[in-house]
Amino acid sequence: MGIKNTKETKYYIVIPAYNEEQVIGSVIEELYSVGYRNIIVVDDGSTDNTYRKAAEKKIVLLRHILNRGKGAAIKTGLEAARLLNAEHVVTFDADGQHDPKDIRQMIKLLDDYDVVLGQRDFSDKHIPFFKRMGNFVGNFVTWVVYGLWVADSQSGMRAYSKKALVCMETTADRYEYDSEILREIVRNKLSYIETPIHVRYTTYSQKKADRQTYIGAVKTVIRMILAD
């Protein structure tokens, strides 16, 4: 595995990827097209050609030898960014649902806040009912367990300052990671803001086999409540 880094180290885009061979290349290309070069892709033990496809690009490419979940992959990416002296980090989904044009605004907000949370517009009719319902349940459970109410507790697009990177300590490996970040905001008294982001729910992202299922969501809630 080779480290391919660019000279600019001010901010990094972290992309956790699991079985995304169809889109990972185009997602990286899209980030390139709007000027982002410092990209860290964490292949979370994919069983397809995600790693090979990502290796064709000039990025920092990391690989989990076993699938450990989205939260674990993001944490690995954030850890790598910290080691590479990143000042700001933005997390970005690998399935192409996020718009790279939203990154600029998020980084700008990091001048005044420690954490910027991407907020999807759930009033949009194109967003599936499953997503809307799941988000409300996620918000509610996060509020009950961790004491912070936000409009989108499960958004994968977030930006972190160096201060946040250093003081956040998370252990969740899977989808509850997103809520655990909110616990860390409360625990470390970090300043935060939610900012609207665009989402593109494509046929691809909806048909993906590993997306959060109803049973998976219930398991996530149970893990959040019963975790020691």
Place this chain on the structure above:
Amino acid sequence: MQFSIIQLILGFISLFFLINRIIRFLKKERTQTGFKLLSTLVVWGGILFTSLFPRTVHIISMNLGFGENLNTLIFFGFVIVFILLFKLLSSTEKLERNVTEMVRKEALKDVIKKN
């Protein structure tokens, strides 16, 4: 007031879990939240109360229309299952975290070397 052996055992177990959670909460451990403290107080506090004051609980359960013997059995079974569930979940979580840490260390090997 005299307590039977089973009351004392249950009382000690409940106290252990209660004190453990309260200490961890007061220490402001990373994973401890008000919700977890409240859940522990309700569940283990309830078990402690039931073990120490079974008559009071009996009166309450009779007023609510529950039976006697079978419910006592179910109650003890519930306590045992609860302890096992917590222990099992806790050890599985620890194992999972260790595996993830090993996988992460391996993934970051080159970045660490480079720095």
